[in-house]
Amino acid sequence: xxxxxxxxxxxxxxxxxxxxxxxxxxxxxxxxxxIIDITHNISPxxxxxxxxxxxxxxxxxxxxxxxxxIVDPGVGTFRDFLYMEKEGYHxxxxxxxxxxxxxxxxxxLFKIIFPDIWIKEASFTFHGRDLFAxxxxxxxxxxxxxxxxxxxxxxxxxxxxxxxxxxxVKGSIIYIDRFGNCISNIPYEMVKFGKGKxxxxxxxxxxxxxxxxxxxxxxxxxxxxxxSTLELAQNMSSLSNFLNINFGDEVIYxxx
Amino acid sequence: xxxxxxxxxxxxxxxxxxxxxxxxxxxxxxxxxxIIDITHNISPxxxxxxxxxxxxxxxxxxxxxxxxxIVDPGVGTFRDFLYMEKEGYHxxxxxxxxxxxxxxxxxxLFKIIFPDIWIKEASFTFHGRDLFAxxxxxxxxxxxxxxxxxxxxxxxxxxxxxxxxxxxVKGSIIYIDRFGNCISNIPYEMVKFGKGKxxxxxxxxxxxxxxxxxxxxxxxxxxxxxxSTLELAQNMSSLSNFLNINFGDEVIYxxx
Amino acid sequence: xxxxxxxxxxxxxxxxxxxxxxxxxxxxxxxxxxIIDITHNISPxxxxxxxxxxxxxxxxxxxxxxxxxIVDPGVGTFRDFLYMEKEGYHxxxxxxxxxxxxxxxxxxLFKIIFPDIWIKEASFTFHGRDLFAxxxxxxxxxxxxxxxxxxxxxxxxxxxxxxxxxxxVKGSIIYIDRFGNCISNIPYEMVKFGKGKxxxxxxxxxxxxxxxxxxxxxxxxxxxxxxSTLELAQNMSSLSNFLNINFGDEVIYxxx
Numbered sequence: 001x002x003x004x005x006x007x008x009x010x011x012x013x014x015x016x017x018x019x020x021x022x023x024x025x026x027x028x029x030x031x032x033x034x035i036i037d038i039t040h041n042i043s044p045x046x047x048x049x050x051x052x053x054x055x056x057x058x059x060x061x062x063x064x065x066x067x068x069x070i071v072d073p074g075v076g077t078f079r080d081f082l083y084m085e086k087e088g089y090h091x092x093x094x095x096x097x098x099x100x101x102x103x104x105x106x107x108x109l110f111k112i113i114f115p116d117i118w119i120k121e122a123s124f125t126f127h128g129r130d131l132f133a134x135x136x137x138x139x140x141x142x143x144x145x146x147x148x149x150x151x152x153x154x155x156x157x158x159x160x161x162x163x164x165x166x167x168x169v170k171g172s173i174i175y176i177d178r179f180g181n182c183i184s185n186i187p188y189e190m191v192k193f194g195k196g197k198x199x200x201x202x203x204x205x206x207x208x209x210x211x212x213x214x215x216x217x218x219x220x221x222x223x224x225x226x227x228s229t230l231e232l233a234q235n236m237s238s239l240s241n242f243l244n245i246n247f248g249d250e251v252i253y254x255x256x
Numbered sequence: 257x258x259x260x261x262x263x264x265x266x267x268x269x270x271x272x273x274x275x276x277x278x279x280x281x282x283x284x285x286x287x288x289x290x291i292i293d294i295t296h297n298i299s300p301x302x303x304x305x306x307x308x309x310x311x312x313x314x315x316x317x318x319x320x321x322x323x324x325x326i327v328d329p330g331v332g333t334f335r336d337f338l339y340m341e342k343e344g345y346h347x348x349x350x351x352x353x354x355x356x357x358x359x360x361x362x363x364x365l366f367k368i369i370f371p372d373i374w375i376k377e378a379s380f381t382f383h384g385r386d387l388f389a390x391x392x393x394x395x396x397x398x399x400x401x402x403x404x405x406x407x408x409x410x411x412x413x414x415x416x417x418x419x420x421x422x423x424x425v426k427g428s429i430i431y432i433d434r435f436g437n438c439i440s441n442i443p444y445e446m447v448k449f450g451k452g453k454x455x456x457x458x459x460x461x462x463x464x465x466x467x468x469x470x471x472x473x474x475x476x477x478x479x480x481x482x483x484s485t486l487e488l489a490q491n492m493s494s495l496s497n498f499l500n501i502n503f504g505d506e507v508i509y510x511x512x
Numbered sequence: 513x514x515x516x517x518x519x520x521x522x523x524x525x526x527x528x529x530x531x532x533x534x535x536x537x538x539x540x541x542x543x544x545x546x547i548i549d550i551t552h553n554i555s556p557x558x559x560x561x562x563x564x565x566x567x568x569x570x571x572x573x574x575x576x577x578x579x580x581x582i583v584d585p586g587v588g589t590f591r592d593f594l595y596m597e598k599e600g601y602h603x604x605x606x607x608x609x610x611x612x613x614x615x616x617x618x619x620x621l622f623k624i625i626f627p628d629i630w631i632k633e634a635s636f637t638f639h640g641r642d643l644f645a646x647x648x649x650x651x652x653x654x655x656x657x658x659x660x661x662x663x664x665x666x667x668x669x670x671x672x673x674x675x676x677x678x679x680x681v682k683g684s685i686i687y688i689d690r691f692g693n694c695i696s697n698i699p700y701e702m703v704k705f706g707k708g709k710x711x712x713x714x715x716x717x718x719x720x721x722x723x724x725x726x727x728x729x730x731x732x733x734x735x736x737x738x739x740s741t742l743e744l745a746q747n748m749s750s751l752s753n754f755l756n757i758n759f760g761d762e763v764i765y766x767x768x
Contacts, residue, residue: 002543003259003515007532013434014270014526017313018482020263020294024316027290031258031318034543035292038532044435045492057529060536060641062543073492077469124466125437125489126482129316178525179556181637210636213589226530226638233637236557236585259515269690270526273569276519276550277738280572287514287546287574300691301748329748333725380722381693381745382738385572 003034004140005062009054009069010128011042021129022070029137036061038069045073047097048156049247052175055101056227063088068136069098070128079154080111081132083139083147092136097156110147161186169253171230173200173245180238184251186230196255198222200232201243212236259290260396261318265310265325266384267298277385278326285393292317294325301329303353304412305503308431311357312483319344324392325354326384335410336367337388339395339403348392353412366403417442425509427486429456429501436494440507442486452511454478456488457499468492515546516652517574521566521581522640523554533641534582541649548573550581557585559609560668560759564687567613568739575600580648581610582640591666592623593644595651595659604648609668622659673698681765683742685712685757692750696763698742708767710734712744713755724748 006026012018019040027033038057042050050071058067072079072094080095085108093099095111103109112135122130138145161171161184171186182200197206207221215221215235220243225231230253233239240246262282268274275296283289294313298306306327314323328335328350336351342363349355351367359365368391378386394401417427417440427442438456453462463477471477471491476499481487486509489495496502518538524530531552539545550569554562562583570579584591584606592607597620605611607623615621624647634642650657673683673696683698694712709718719733727733727747732755737743742765745751752758 003545005539005543007536014293015295015297016433017294017309018433020292021313021316021482023292024263024313024318024321027261027292027321028316028318031261031290033259033290034539034545034547035290036532036535036539036547037526038529039527041527053529057533057536060533060540062536062540065536065539074469075467077467123482123484124480125468125487129482177528177530211587211589212637213586224636226533226635226641228635231637270549271551271553272689273550273565274689274738276548277569277572279548280519280569280574280577283517283546283548283577284572284574287517289515289546291546291548330725331723333723379738379740380735381724381743385738 009038025133069093111150113146180240265294281389325349367406369402436496521550537645581605623662625658692752
C-alpha cells in the first residue's frame with residue numbers, strides 16, 4: 001500500500017501550534033500520509049507570493065498529490081473554500097486568488113459545502129483547522145464531501161510579459177529568493193537567449209551566462225532560471241540587496 | 257499496516273543537528289513512523305510557552321499519538337523523564353512543568369528508569385538523543401521499558417481566570433501568535449459573548465466580532481479564539497505591537 | 513513493507529520552493545519515503561558547516577538511510593555529483609568538500625553519469641531538482657544509475673587537534689549552536705577529563721562539569737559534548753556572545 005502525499009503551504013510560520021494542528025486533523029482521517037511542507041513562511045496574508053510558490057513547485061510532485069494551501073486573510077468571512085483538479089493534481093484553497101497562476105478555464109472547480117455541525121462548532125479564527133482540514137481529510141479517506149460547481153474563482157491581476165513589434169519584452173520581477181536572485185516572468189523562449197540586453201532599475205545588463213559561477217565578482221548575469229524564465233543574479237552575493245530590487249520591479253529585454 | 261504518529265516539540269531550533277539526531281534514533285526503532293514537528297522554535301528553555309503550545313494542539317492528533325516534548329533546561333541533572341497517558345494520548349517529557357496544562361490527577365504517570373549502560377554512555381549535554389529518544393523508541397516498538405509510578409510531577413503555577421460576584425472575570429494573556437493576535441485564558445463560556453467590555457493595558461475594548469475582517473482599521477476586536485478563549489486582535493495588523501501587549505498581561509472582562 | 517528513510521541537508525532555507533521541489537521529485541520515484549530534514553538553514557554556500565552537521569548526525573539514523581546533501585556554490589559548473597557508501601549508510605552530494613569529515617580512503621566512492629536528456633533539459637540554476645534528485649530517486653527505487661569510480665574527492669583542509677610532548681592539545685572551535693555553546697574538535701579521550709585547563713581567547717578555564725546546570729552564573733564550564741569532544745558553555749546563557757567566540761577560534765588544553 002502506498003502512502004498518500006499531501007503538501008501544505010501556509011503563512012502560519014513555524015513558531016505557533018497552527019501548522020501541527022492542521023496536520024493532526026489530517027492524520028485523524030488518514031494515517032498513511034506523507035505530509036510535505038512547501039513553506040509556512042509566506043509573509044502574513046501575502047497571497048501573491050503564496051500563489052507563485054505553489055505554481056513553481058506543484059508539478060514536481062507525483063500525480064494524485066493533494067496541494068492544500070492556506071493563506072487566508074479572510075478567515076471568518078464568507079469566502080468559499082475551493083477544490084480544483086488539474087493534470088491529475090488536487091488543489092484545496094480558499095477562494096482568494098492563491099490559485100491564480102494555476103487556474104485554467106478547463107479545470108474542474110468546486111466549492112465545498114460544510115456540514116452545519118462543523119460550522120456551528122468552528123472557531124471564528126481558525127477555519128484551516130476546523131473546516132478546511134476536516135474536508136480535506138474526508139477527501140483523503142475517500143469519503144463523500146459535498147461540493148457544487150463554482151464557475152468564477154477570485155484571481156488577482158498580473159501583467160503578463162508583453163512583446164512589441166521591435167521584439168522588446170516588458171516583464172517584471174515575480175520572485176526574489178533567499179540568495180537574492182531575482183526571478184522575472186519573462187519566459188526563456190520569448191527572447192533570443194544570449195542576445196540583447198536587460199534593463200532593470202536603469203541599469204543595462206548584457207552578460208548572458210549558463211551558471212552563477214561564470215559571473216565575475218561585482219557583475220550581474222542573466223540566466224535561464226529554474227522555472228524557465230529569465231533570472232538576474234550575482235555570483236555568491238545578493239543582487240536584490242545590491243540594486244535594491246523588489247517584487248514587481250520592471251524588467252525590459254531589448255534584442256540586438 | 258498503519259504508520260505510527262509521533263510529534264516533537266523542542267527548543268532546539270532548526271539550524272543545528274539536534275532535531276534530526278532525535279528523529280534518527282526514533283527511526284532506528286521504528287521505520288514506519290510519521291514524525292510531525294509541533295515546533296522547534298520555542299525560545300531556549302521557555303517551558304511555559306512549550307506547555308501552552310503542547311496543550312493547544314495535542315488533541316487535534318489521532319488517538320495513540322505519542323507527544324514527545326523536550327524543553328529541558330536541566331539536561332545533565334537528575335530531573336526525571338516522565339511518561340503520562342491521557343485520553344488515549346501518550347506523553348513523554350522531562351519533569352519540569354511542560355505538562356502543566358495537560359496533567360490531571362487521574363492521569364497515569366510514571367518515571368522512566370534508564371538502563372545503566374545507557375547512562376554510562378550518554379553525553380552530558382544531549383539526553384534527548386542518548387536517553388529520552390531510545391526510551392521512546394522502545395515504547396514505539398512495543399518493547400518493555402522500565403518505569404515506576406511518579407505521584408507528584410513538577411507543575412508551574414499559573415493564575416486561572418477568576419470570576420467575582422459582579423460577574424467580572426480577571427484573566428491574562430497566555431499566548432501571542434506570529435500575527436500579533438493576543439490570546440487570553442478567559443474561556444468563551446465564562447463570559448456573555450458580545451456583551452460587556454474588556455480592559456487591557458488601560459484600554460477599554462467593546463467591539464465583539466466573529467472574524468478579523470469585521471474589525472475596522474486601527475480598532476481592536478474581541479473574538480472567540482481557536483482554543484475557545486477570548487482573543488484580542490486587529491485586522492491584518494499586529495495588536496501585540498500596537499499596544500505593547502506581552503505574555504502575562506492582565507485582561508479584565510466586565511459585563512454590562 | 514518498511515518506509516525508506518532519506519535525509520536532506522541544504523542551504524536552501526525554508527522560505528522558497530526549492531526544498532519542496534526536491535522532495536516532490538523524490539516522491540515521484542518512491543512514495544513510501546520518510547524524508548527527514550537535517551537542516552535547510554546552512555548559511556548560503558557554507559560547505560564547512562554543512563559538513564560538520566552531516567558528520568554529527570549521520571550515524572544516529574538506521575542503516576541503509578540515504579543522506580542527500582546539497583550545499584552547492586558550484587551549481588551550473590562541472591563539479592561531479594558523488595555517491596559514497598560508508599558503514600551501511602548511503603551518501604549523495606556534490607564533490608565540493610561536504611563529505612570531508614565522513615570520507616575515509618576505504619569508502620566506495622563514485623561519480624554519477626547523468627543521461628544526456630536530463631542534462632539537456634536541466635535548468636542552469638537548480639541541478640538539485642533537475643539532476644541530483646532524479647538520480648537519487650532512481651537509486652531509491654532500485655533502478656540502475658550509471659556511475660564510475662571517483663578516486664580523489666574534493667576535501668577541505670582542517671587542522672586536526674594536535675598533542676605535543678608536554679601533553680598540551682591544540683584544537684579549535686568547530687561549531688557554535690543556537691544556545692551559544694562552543695564545540696571544539698578536541699576529543700574527550702585525548703585529554704585527562706577534569707584535570708588541566710583550557711585557554712580560549714586569552715581566558716583560562718578550569719571548571720570541569722558534567723552538566724550545564726553545575727556552572728555558576730557568569731562562569732564558563734568545560735563539558736563532554738554531544739559528539740564526544742570538549743565543549744565550552746555557560747549555564748542558560750550564550751558563551752559565544754559573552755566571549756565573542758567564532759568558528760575556528762583556537763582552543764588549547766594544558767594538563768596539570
